Amino acid sequence: MSGDKPVPEPPTFPGRSWLLxxxxxxxxxxxxxxxxxxxxxxxxxxxxxxxxxxxxxxxxxxxxxxxxxxxxxxxxxxxxxxxxxxxxxxxxxxxxxxxxxxxxxxxxxxxxxxxxxxxxxxxxxxxxxxxxxxxxxxxxxxxxxxxxxxxxxxxxxxxxxxxxxxxxxxxxxxxxxxxxxxxxxxxxxxxxxxxxxxxxxxxxxLRAEQAQRLAREDIAREMHDVLAHRLTLLSVHAGALEFRPDAPQAEIARAAGVIRESAHEALQDLREIIGVLRAGEPDDADRPQPTLAALDTLVSESREAGMKVVLDHDVTDRAAVPAAVGRTAYRIAQECLTNARKHAPGAEVTVTVSGAPGDGLTVSVRNPPPSGEVPPVPGSGQGLIGLTERATLAGGRLDHGPDQDGGFGVRAWLPWG
Structure with a gap:
């Protein structure tokens, strides 16, 4: 009788706990x-x-x-x-x-x-x-x-x-x-x-599924931050060519050059992200990730696109900034410049970076209200949400919202040291 039939295994039901x-x-x-x-x-x-x-x-x-x-x-x-x-x-x-x-x-x-x-x-x-x-x-x-x-x-x-x-x-x-x-x-x-x-x-x-979901969200956030900047440049210069067909030849050539360069950079960034999805290719490791030192280049690209950008960089030893913190600060400034270009064209944007080891790194981007009526531009609001998540994951915080004079400001604090 000890060879009696074992009790059947408990059936599983999605979302329910098993019987005792x-x-x-x-x-x-x-x-x-x-x-x-x-x-x-x-x-x-x-x-x-x-x-x-x-x-x-x-x-x-x-x-x-x-x-x-x-x-x-x-x-x-x-x-x-x-x-x-x-x-x-x-x-x-x-x-x-x-x-x-x-x-x-x-x-x-x-x-x-x-x-x-x-x-x-x-x-x-x-x-x-x-x-x-x-x-x-x-x-x-x-x-x-x-x-x-x-x-x-x-x-x-x-x-x-x-x-x-x-x-x-x-x-x-x-x-x-x-x-x-x-x-x-x-x-x-x-x-x-x-x-x-x-x-x-x-x-x-569940842990594997959560890890995959977080990885997908991180990739989606990266694609948004990287490609939005490049594609906005393409849109601005393509719009200028469309509405000013009688522009001088030199200006048309400059806009076409910016479009070509932005498209090339967008393809390179997209290739980099796809390489992450494919578990990395040998060429991907050769391309460094942006850090705080690349902020000057980002501002120069925005100025070449016709934006008015004032950069107040108060960090003397930029090499001492951790790579992860610098990259987060770069992405925050990049997204803020992209939003300002779309929602406040022609307005002067002020980018302020300050901080020291032990005090943290502060990134502030502000633009006044645009002059004249701004045509509606497509946007889902996911950029600021992604920035908030990115700052939180880095151990910092991010605040954003309109100013009293009608402008808009973003202020982020990131731990350093």
Missing amino acids: PSALLDADHDPENGHPGRPPKRTARDWVVDFTCFLLAVFIGLLGVETVRSEPDLPQAFAVVDQVLGALACAAVWLRRRWPVGLAVAMVPVCFVSNTAGGAGLVALFTLTVHRPFRHVAWVAGASVALIPLFFWLRPDPEVSYPWAVFLAALLTAAIVGWGMFVRSKRQLMLSFRDRARRAETEAA
Whole structure:
């Protein structure tokens, strides 16, 4: 009986926690269709185990037949009833999986009346102990043990004394209960291990999914910060060529050169990001990431595009600025210049960078309100959100909003030292 069918593995449901192992041991459910109250389909192994339990009950019942025949004062009719009840009890062993509690309860009075039903009663008690909580086992086993002295008082064993017969029967009942509890505990332990393994796999999958999501967000933020600046330059100069077809040849050539250079830089930046998606190419490592030292170049590009930019760089030792902090400051200034070019064309933009080791690095970008009416430009507002996230990830903070005079300002603080 120790080879009884293992309890089916708990089904998984998205967004729900698994059942406890004890609940799985106590539940009559179909692991294939999930309908409660339906017995699981027997496998070949289940049939072997059930047939073994049936043969064991029959074997013990046959031993009981010899005991019944050796009772001198037992009426013949009662002996026949004893054997009939024993045969029915052995046949009922096949129902032990479906109704473990009902079968065990029914076996208590049957075993009190029939000596040949003892084997079936032991199998039913073992099944109850394995599949149901101890409170059910305590009632059934307690009732069985309480009836043992009365049973041997009414039907004494001709070969064993009364005290020994009561002791051995009680000991056998306790052994069956102990064996069943051991099997149940072992199954609960295995189910707990499986549950922990499933939880560990699920948590690992969630962590991997979160890492992928963060990586996608970081790549999307990088693409926005890098490409928005280049494409805005393209849009400004292409618009100038469109609305001023009669411009001087030198100005048209300069605008075309800026468009060509911006398109080339945009393609290089896009190639760099795609290289990250492809786990990096050899050429990608040769291209350095922008730092605070590249801020002068960024301002020069904006001035060449026709912007009025004032740079107030108060950091004397720029090489001492950590690369990650400098890159974050560069991206903040780049996005702010892009937004100013789109939403406040013609306005003078002031970029202020100050700080020292231990005090942090402060980047401030401000522009006054634009003169005249500004045509609507496409924008989703994700740039400032991305800047806030970038500053937060770097351990700093970022504030932005309109000024009292109608202008707009962005101020970021980044840790340094």
